[in-house]
Amino acid sequence: MTVGLVVVSHSAQLAAGVVELASQMAHDVALVAAGGMDDGSVGTSLDRIMAALDEADSGDGVVVLADLGSAVMTAEAAIEFLDRPAAACLADAPLVEGSVAAAVEAQGGADQAAVLHAAETAWSPAGSASPPGPSGPKAGGGAPAPLTSVFTLVNPLGLHARPAAALASELGALDVEIDVNGVDAQSVMMLMTLGAGQGAELHVSASGPEAQQALDVVRRAVESGFGES
Amino acid sequence: MADTLGTDWAIDWLRRSAATVADHRVELGELDRAIGDGDHGENLDRGFRALMAKLDAEAPPTPGSAFKMAAMTLMSTVGGAAGPLCGTAYLRAASAVGEVDILDAGALVAALTSARDGVVARGKAAPGDKTMIDAWTPAVDAAAAAQGQGVLAVLEAAATAAEAGAVDTDPLIAHKGRASYLGERAVGHRDPGAASSALILRAAADAAARNAT
Known part of the structure; x- marks a missing residue:
């Protein structure tokens, strides 16, 4: 089981669309849309959110993403109504980017706190979210220089959403600090912001105990065209 | 006179709230159209009508x-x-x-205070932001000051202060909600949430005048 996600929006179509997008990268995650009102009009409904919270929780907790004003307030109220309010938490995150980042993180088996963190840092500059930062203690501590390499994207679509999610997820499982073209390669959102297409060069810099494995992961993924022709 | 209010009052308050919101639905919508998206009257009326249907089906x-x-x-x-x-x-x-089952003046003041604190916590607005807090906060202060005079006085004081508080939102610049995008253009318009809060608190006083025991 994984952490579940609930997407709350004023619009049923918007919530369903975000779920559709995020679930492409997270087949095993319970992603539940709670958009609009029971009568189909635009708005947010406590009943719908509470039903979605119940559906999304498989025991590992739920992270909630919400769009605007009353959606945020109604989601907060719904969480207060739970028998165990800690079972769900509301992410302070952009709806689309936060949902995608959270879904990828949940798919990788992360716990509720890590999924929340992924959502809330979906749109932050590389590195600013990770607690100590690569330029912190290890800079003066005699740590080895980062391993670097340059790869050229061969597949026609380049580093689009699906491979970005797969790569970030695989790298996320490694004990490594890794940047691609200056952004955190363990963040699917940051990889997608690169907009790297066919022929683009990826300048990779990795440090930490599993830096070499991480470079190998990137090499294999890029050279195989992310499994695409 | 025992000077308390009971379940009959609570239900009558809700029914009178529904009635006054329905009566002022268009007016609240017009206030909201001036500085918001215009749906405040419709939305509240829909909610209170749904509440009436539930109250008809099951008496709390x-x-x-x-x-x-x-x-x-x-x-x-x-x-x-x-x-x-x-x-x-x-x-x-x-x-x-x-x-x-029964609320005395102290319980009413505590309930109104908790209600106001809940609105503040949920909406993260402060007094003077041109929101429903600007009706609720003077209402709670006036209710607390009137606590020694009994339940009717508490609710009458709250309703009167809420009405004054709503009027006092007219010259304010909004700092919360859609009206906050308007800046100076919100000046001269009454906040619809403060106006509806005053209606609902007036309904509480009216219900008390009928149901005090």
């Missing part, structure tokens, strides 16, 4: 259960920001009064 046994029914229904049917805000007010009032 205590004031607290009536408030909780109002909270759940408004949060599921209003749709706009007024849903979670009014719903939270009733929910916190329900928690404050607990399971008792």
